Amino acid sequence: MKHLIGLVGTNSSQSTNRKLLQFIQMHFQEEATVELMEIKDFPVFNKPSDSTLPSIIQEAAEKIEKADGVIISTPEYDHAIPASLINALNWLSYDIYPFVDKPVMITGASYGTLGSSRAQAQLRQILDSPELKARIMPSSEFLLNHSLQAFDEENGLKNTDQIEKLTGLFRDFLVFVDLVNQLVQAHGSNKKEAENFSWENI
Template identity: 60%
Template structure:
């Protein structure tokens, strides 16, 4: 599997980035995970000339070429960061590249709740008609007390959380595979459909 992992913050120091970097290394034998920074994207605004910024086109292309997307979000005031909302608005307004794309949401926070409210907020956004992502159900990876969660090598040191992450990622690979097969079937049925004037 080939996944695009979106760092959902513009902060230079982030345990959400560290979580994705660990996942990239830890699951390297199971999947190719590419990290993507959204901090260089312009803030969303409807362009007067309909010109899509180059960075937005780049993100859209990477999403389209990936088998699935992993988004790591911190929690700011019970919600996702403005920079992540802005990136999703660009995708919604332009390419709609997340439509039917398998998505796994993870999150880390310095507190004990591990971005639970932000993850719920992100699910709502991704479920909107203009984004229409395929979010893996019944999955929630919440990494609380994240400042102490990684050692100097960047490895996750909480054994219970490591076991949980392993299980969720295996499920996501399976979910991606099933989703791709279902969508391929859907396309075949759609292309095989006869219209009234063909009967």
């Protein structure tokens, strides 16, 4: 059975993105294990000159490295991902490179109509950066709009169409994980490129 990380893309304690990942964790427990990862306790990124990373960052990177894939669920603030998620990705690409060639599925929940569509587009761009080099599942979006009304009292999604779409995407992601994890020939080179990349040298 595959082991996935469900990265909660916000530091909010009441986020519906956390609820969405909890639903995925529960609903697909027969198909994969999903371990939720919080970023709310990550310190503010300060680019330490000696490259010494906080233990919470090292532990998160090790879990991502060992996982078969990662699901990131992001809200949308001002048409963008939250500062806390950018902060987490800054840490997770500073002298550590757990996302290089890592299969990633993006989901998102928002209170409004668009369901974090702009934030998801921005997140794709960030994950494709030279320092991260993740393998993002193409042609897939799960946009949970009006998320405050989307869950029942037991944290289940109410809308059967949404459940059906999420089920299809999740199962496609498991196939995508298998495919990506066979593409290992260039992994060493990709990781080396990420390690050696510097905007100052361009």
